[in-house]
Amino acid sequence: MVINRIRNIVLIFIGAVFFSACASKTPIYNVPIQSDKVEEVKVKNSFKNNDELSLILTFSGGGTRAAAFSYGVLKELRHQKLLNEIDVISSVSGGSFTSAYYGLYGEKIFDDFEEKFLKKPIQSRLVDTFLNPFNWFNLSFSNRSDYVANYYEKEIFGKKTFADLRVDAPKIIINATDISTGNSFSFTPENFRKICSDLDSFPIGRAVTASSAIPVVFSPLTLKNYDNCKAFITNQNSKPKSLLTQNELQNLEIKKYQDKKQYPYIHLVDGGISDNLGVRSLLHIVTEYDNDFLEVMKVLGIQNSKKVAIIIVNAADALSPKIAQQNTPPDIETTVGAVSTIQLKRYNSDTLDFMGHEFNIWQKQVQNVRCKKKERNCKGIEFYVIELNFNKLPEKRAKKFTLTETSLELPAKKVDELIEAGQVLLRNSKEFNRFLIDIKTN
Numbered sequence: 538m539v540i541n542r543i544r545n546i547v548l549i550f551i552g553a554v555f556f557s558a559c560a561s562k563t564p565i566y567n568v569p570i571q572s573d574k575v576e577e578v579k580v581k582n583s584f585k586n587n588d589e590l591s592l593i594l595t596f597s598g599g600g601t602r603a604a605a606f607s608y609g610v611l612k613e614l615r616h617q618k619l620l621n622e623i624d625v626i627s628s629v630s631g632g633s634f635t636s637a638y639y640g641l642y643g644e645k646i647f648d649d650f651e652e653k654f655l656k657k658p659i660q661s662r663l664v665d666t667f668l669n670p671f672n673w674f675n676l677s678f679s680n681r682s683d684y685v686a687n688y689y690e691k692e693i694f695g696k697k698t699f700a701d702l703r704v705d706a707p708k709i710i711i712n713a714t715d716i717s718t719g720n721s722f723s724f725t726p727e728n729f730r731k732i733c734s735d736l737d738s739f740p741i742g743r744a745v746t747a748s749s750a751i752p753v754v755f756s757p758l759t760l761k762n763y764d765n766c767k768a769f770i771t772n773q774n775s776k777p778k779s780l781l782t783q784n785e786l787q788n789l790e791i792k793k794y795q796d797k798k799q800y801p802y803i804h805l806v807d808g809g810i811s812d813n814l815g816v817r818s819l820l821h822i823v824t825e826y827d828n829d830f831l832e833v834m835k836v837l838g839i840q841n842s843k844k845v846a847i848i849i850v851n852a853a854d855a856l857s858p859k860i861a862q863q864n865t866p867p868d869i870e871t872t873v874g875a876v877s878t879i880q881l882k883r884y885n886s887d888t889l890d891f892m893g894h895e896f897n898i899w900q901k902q903v904q905n906v907r908c909k910k911k912e913r914n915c916k917g918i919e920f921y922v923i924e925l926n927f928n929k930l931p932e933k934r935a936k937k938f939t940l941t942e943t944s945l946e947l948p949a950k951k952v953d954e955l956i957e958a959g960q961v962l963l964r965n966s967k968e969f970n971r972f973l974i975d976i977k978t979n
Contacts, residue, residue, distance in 0.1 A: 609959020
């Protein structure tokens with residue numbers, strides 16, 4: 538553990554000081570959209586569901602801690618025979634490894650994901666490569682994420698692209714942060730249409746790399762903002778800026794991509810910076826469609842749903858109690874980690890509060906429309922918010938997990954415990970059990 542901490546501190550130092558001076562052109566992997574796909578992207582759904590039941594999952598960031606935790610939730614959903622009811626998975630950083638693998642391989646994830654990722658010493662191998670002096674001039678900071686993406690493709694995802702996602706897979710939304718606009722960027726057909734690019738041909742491993750690219754440690758992943766298509770605008774919001782919500786204001790930043798001269802490139806880093814829960818991307822989709830949730834339901838293929846359960850898998854960590862017990866300032870790694878934890882905790886809380894407020898609006902929208910159509914069930918739609926976090930475990934066990942380092946490598950025993958925590962927390966969730974009772978009695 539001490540060796541890992543030393544490696545991490547040295548890596549941060551090298552990334553900030555040495556590699557910042559070594560710049561080289563990085564390859565661009567997103568290609569221009571073909572003319573025959575321009576109109577198709579507007580209506581393309583990756584999943585169709587005619588059932589009255591929908592599950593929407595969000596997987597947070599947090600390295601292998603988050604990946605194992607979300608994997609445990611999938612295992613419990615399989616036990617409850619609900620995997621086929623998942624319509625959407627929105628993921629960030631560590632959680633994106635799990636969502637992408639499930640989107641590609643389905644239930645095969647339960648056969649080999651632990652071996653391929655969760656229990657593989659990925660971080661040690663990457664760090665050893667970066668710290669090897671013989672690689673310093675061949676592996677500059679600016680192409681480091683390219684190396685990582687190649688590694689993920691070789692060891693985890695293969696040469697799969699978004700076109701290779703299963704036909705019967707949920708809609709997989711992998712989220713990163715665009716440091717050129719300060720906004721979140723989701724790997725969706727709609728967003729790629731805005732930069733006149735084709736999502737189907739983009740490698741899954743590179744999307745996950747962008748989603749988990751910790752600033753300074755890893756370089757941003759770059760996309761080209763092409764100018765070979767007409768502007769794709771869904772949001773026609775005509776309200777003055779003074780009346781827009783914070784979510785609506787953030788969503789307006791996406792429109793900057795229309796200025797191809799000012800924004801010819803997009804540089805993506807860890808999605809946790811702008812949305813560590815994977816929830817904001819869902820809120821942004823609703824905003825893009827002028828807050829018309831019924832229209833969004835059509836886009837997601839869940840227009841007939843009567844019950845929508847949103848399972849938020851929150852693998853957030855906690856501040857180390859050792860910080861206040863020392864009379865000397867904490868080291869670089871501890872300080873950076875503490876700042877990140879404080880910011881994410883506050884932002885996560887605001888996100889959940891805002892989402893709860895939006896649910897009331899969406900319920901009224903759906904109910905009003907369905908009642909006007911004289912549908913039999915005039916209740917419209919019912920939401921179940923199932924937030925899973927370590928603090929809902931017994932105190933000693935919760936502390937153990939919240940103080941688990943954010944890393945791409947954990948001991949096998951810790952991985953097993955995190956998987957079990959995901960299963961137990963979902964199984965014991967009061968809201969989840971209310972949901973189970975309701976779908977069985979209706």
